[in-house]
Amino acid sequence: MSLIVQKYGGSSVADAESIKRVAKRIVQTRKAGNEVVVVVSAMGDTTDELMDLAHEVVPLPSGRELDMLLTAGERIAMALLAMSIKSLGVDARSYTGSQAGMITDAQHGSARIVDVTPGRVREALDEGAVAIVAGFQGFNRVTGDITTLGRGGSDTTAVALAAALKADVCEIYTDVDGIFTSDPRQVPSARKIDRITSEEMLELAAAGAKVLYIRAVEYARRHGVTLHVRSSFNNNEGTLVVNPVDGENSVEEPLIAGVAADLSQAKITVAGVPDIPGKAAQIFTIVASSNANIDMIVQNVSAAATGRTDISFTLPKTEGSATIAALEAQRESVGFEMLQYDDQIGKLSLVGAGMRTNAGVSAKLFTALFESGINIEMISTSEIRISVVTRADTINDAVRVVHSAFDLDGDTPAVVHGGTGR
Amino acid sequence: MSLIVQKYGGSSVADAESIKRVAKRIVQTRKAGNEVVVVVSAMGDTTDELMDLAHEVVPLPSGRELDMLLTAGERIAMALLAMSIKSLGVDARSYTGSQAGMITDAQHGSARIVDVTPGRVREALDEGAVAIVAGFQGFNRVTGDITTLGRGGSDTTAVALAAALKADVCEIYTDVDGIFTSDPRQVPSARKIDRITSEEMLELAAAGAKVLYIRAVEYARRHGVTLHVRSSFNNNEGTLVVNPVDGENSVEEPLIAGVAADLSQAKITVAGVPDIPGKAAQIFTIVASSNANIDMIVQNVSAAATGRTDISFTLPKTEGSATIAALEAQRESVGFEMLQYDDQIGKLSLVGAGMRTNAGVSAKLFTALFESGINIEMISTSEIRISVVTRADTINDAVRVVHSAFDLDGDTPAVVHGGTGR
Structure with missing residues (x-):
């Protein structure tokens, strides 16, 4: 039995139909005999809409309250996803960042993860349930306040959970088939990369490739988490981001x-x-x-x-x-x-x-x-x-x-x- | 210095403008030298919209997940209200039901309050801040899960907090001027009642008067909380719902x-x-x-x-x-x-x-x-x-x-x- 962490971005859960589609994919993975932890972002443009609402009320919102506000987005998505999975006959439970043990510092809007204590997630898995975790959010033990991780936060949540749970792979679902040799929107002849080292991925992300956030790749490299970047719209194999042992890859890796x-x-x-x-x-x-x-x-x-x-x-x-x-x-x-x-x-x-x-x-x-x-x-x-x-x-x-x-x-x-x- | 609990319903915080209006009223109350705790419902039709979304995904949503979903509504309203108050120069902090210590049983969708431990709310007040608490929600200590209190839940949250904090009065803000001798929509000559006993209020609520929920009135009567039902659209005195000592009222109370x-x-x-x-x-x-x-x-x-x-x-x-x-x-x-x-x-x-x-x-x-x-x-x-x-x-x-x-x-x-x- 493998433990798989799957992360779905906002475009993969943009509306009720998309949520049902994603739920089916999760149920398939579970029924194939895997333990499944799902990290989900807010639906479609929810975060932007909440941000607009905040700016209608006040030009410069307080960081603590903005985090409280924005975390409502993932809460909505994860609850809908959990009920959809349950309706397909597989037990599922949603957890907020704080329930899932995402402990961060107190830097509102761009908090850093300081510890991950996913006891309730592990418990849900042990009882055969799929655990759905809100991406992008955590909480600070000292202040007791809710925090958000900033841009790319949901990727980071997924990688951090994968590391803490010693998952076999962390699948990052997106709207493209994987990592490409260049942006397919710009270079139609771009090829999907089957396998890339985390070191290369880090440089690509830093250089502007938008599929993965640099922070998540760093975390994955530091904790030896294997990433699989793939599309939520088909079943194609995507791109594996691997952490080769020193020297292991020097022979066959492409220029x-x-x-x-x-x-x-x-x-x-x-x-x-x-x-x-x-x-x-x-x-x-x-x-x-x-x-x-x-x-x-x-x-x-x-x-x-x-x-x-x-x-x-x-x-x-x-x-x-x-x-x-x-x-x-x-x-x-x-x-x-x-x-x-x-x-x-x-x-x-x-x-x-x-x-x-x-x-x-x-x-x-x-x-x-x-x-x-x-x-x-x-x-x-x-x-x-x-x-x-x-x-x-x-x-x-x-x-x-x-x-x-x-x-x-x-x-x-x-x-x-x-x-x-x- | 008085401690005042104010509850604002969904129609009082329906949009950004309403939230700013309510924020000003809260700031006035605070600047008049009172300690202020605010309980807020979800904005306008948010709860209905979330419920519709759930039913788009699945006909019969799981109770646990429905509560997780619906509680996003108050979270949005309370964060916006807190940032609006802060922008007016008064410190404010929002708290979820669980952060505010609203402990309930595990009955999703219609949980009963079993204990109120508002330590963080008390602390915020001691530091001069206005505490904003999400109405309608609590959490269960055994399961660790989020719960909702069901219909009239925000009124009940306000009364329960007022009781636990020994507030001087619990103000219930609504879209009418108070309790009337009959429904003003039906009987244009209906008079506003200045003062009513909780016993009478209980019978009126049970008989179909919709301004206050029977459960909140019961809680207020049992814990000796004085309610003040008034409009958030003007500064008129509303209706005081009082708990007379036995016999105290028999002379002057109207037939x-x-x-x-x-x-x-x-x-x-x-x-x-x-x-x-x-x-x-x-x-x-x-x-x-x-x-x-x-x-x-x-x-x-x-x-x-x-x-x-x-x-x-x-x-x-x-x-x-x-x-x-x-x-x-x-x-x-x-x-x-x-x-x-x-x-x-x-x-x-x-x-x-x-x-x-x-x-x-x-x-x-x-x-x-x-x-x-x-x-x-x-x-x-x-x-x-x-x-x-x-x-x-x-x-x-x-x-x-x-x-x-x-x-x-x-x-x-x-x-x-x-x-x-x-």
Whole structure:
């Protein structure tokens, strides 16, 4: 008997019909002799609707109360799913985050899991029932208050439960067939990846692949949880995200796992910075104080004549104005000449565990882009990833060119359904 | 400093604007120097919508899961209300039934309160915050499961908290100005009652007055909680429901408190029952087994020639078919000749603590009805109430006639807003 954790996103439980469809799938899994724990998100756009309601009442809602409000969404979905499963003759019980033992810190809106004590879930399984757990939510032991885990929270709930229950696999159901070599909406020839290491998945997620949240992948890697990303609309095998023992995979792993694009970033250039030690540290201390999530950083070579240099970095567009304001406030003490803000950039990332032992990858990437007339503005690399920044309007071409250059194109086009969960 | 419990029904928090209006009223009460605990129902039709959703998924939802689902409604309302109050500069914290210590038995859908341990609510008050508590919900200590209290549950939550916290008053906010001598929708000349005993209120609620639920009034009487029923749409004084010490009120209390009508009942007549001892007991044992809530019972005098008698009783229309089925199944063992079902009846009740010492009340009532040509089909009395059953289509005339006969008509017509809470 296997223990399977299944996570269904909001688009998989968007209405009564979808809930009944998902219930049938869960019942099949249970009747095949598995123990089943289900983590579910709020139905369709419920979370956005609740958020809108909060903003109708008050512009800046209290974090504690916003969490109390938003957690109503999963509560509705999980209760409906549990009653639907029961109506098919299989016992099912729904549990809130706190009932399922998702203990977090007290950071409302983006709480971190500090412990998982799924005693009631284990008990339900022992009694033959399917346990349905609300994704995205937990509670803090000190304050006794309800918390939410922030973006991608339901994925994280599923992985954390899988780790605590020592599940055989954690299935993440979504509206696409798995992880692709690139976004199928952008690159119709994108191929589904059958198997990918968590390390590669982490880089893909960080590079903008939206199917899995980076936080859930990190958690899975740290706790050795195997993920299976698959579609809730068919029975196809999806993508296995595995945690190979060191060295185990070096022989057969392909050079490149995939190509990701990210259009959510903006670039800030601090121009005319005095080229003296400590200035970069001063700038990024200011940036950090505005809570910006910096991605790439590039410092140009100093023009010897002026004794000044330019420092550029990328960050999410949503954090642009706060960061600009923080830097402007310190213009005199830093001594820079001007700030430039550019939100028309795109970032392309090439990810593959194989590239760490293959020096030719960057050259091939840069050549492919050059031959297509696409200009590279910034470059950053990790051991298994190369990212380049281009103009936003060239990013689609860039992804297709690179996808072909590395022989990633598949034979059958990918099937894509609408909507995204959380 | 007074401790005030305020309960707002669904129609008082139907949308963002209403929530902001209620928040202002709560802030006023707090700033006037009172400690404030607020019990809130789900917004507008939320509960009905959730119930519809459940029935889209499955015809007969599990009780445990239905409670889990429905409690999402109050959760949404209380979080929005708390954030609205906080935005007005007064600290506020929302608590679920279980966080507020509403301990119940495990009867899903109609749980009874077995204990109230409002430690966190008391703590919030001690720290100067307004405590917002979800009405209608509790939890069971043995199963650890969420429960709901059934119809009128939010009133009961408010009264139970008021009792446990030894509140000075429990204010029940609704869409009318208080308790009236009759339903203002039916009798435009109905007068608002300034003060009524809980005993009279209990009889009025049992007789069909819908402003307060009988269960909440019972709880208030048993625990000595003073209720103040008033409108959330204005600042008028409403109706005080008081618990006079024995004898205290006998002098000044008026003869009649009010007239109530109830069109929700049906009448079942078991005809041709053998007139031998034990038959009535047998019939009502059968009726009880179908969980019917019997109201009035009348047994006609036996016709000596036949040795048979007729027994009639009233019960809620919704329970009619189950009770008919239960009786039919036992026709042979009881030995009755036929069953008659009549759902075209109306019940008029005259309530007043003064009538227990005044023999002329029944005579005046029957005379008033007789002079208006309204036929009386059944009569039942308690110490402070007389109820009569008439045809349903004469009930409105009957209420007006009786209201006038007992000089209850006021000078100014009552103001009525739409909608009802729970």
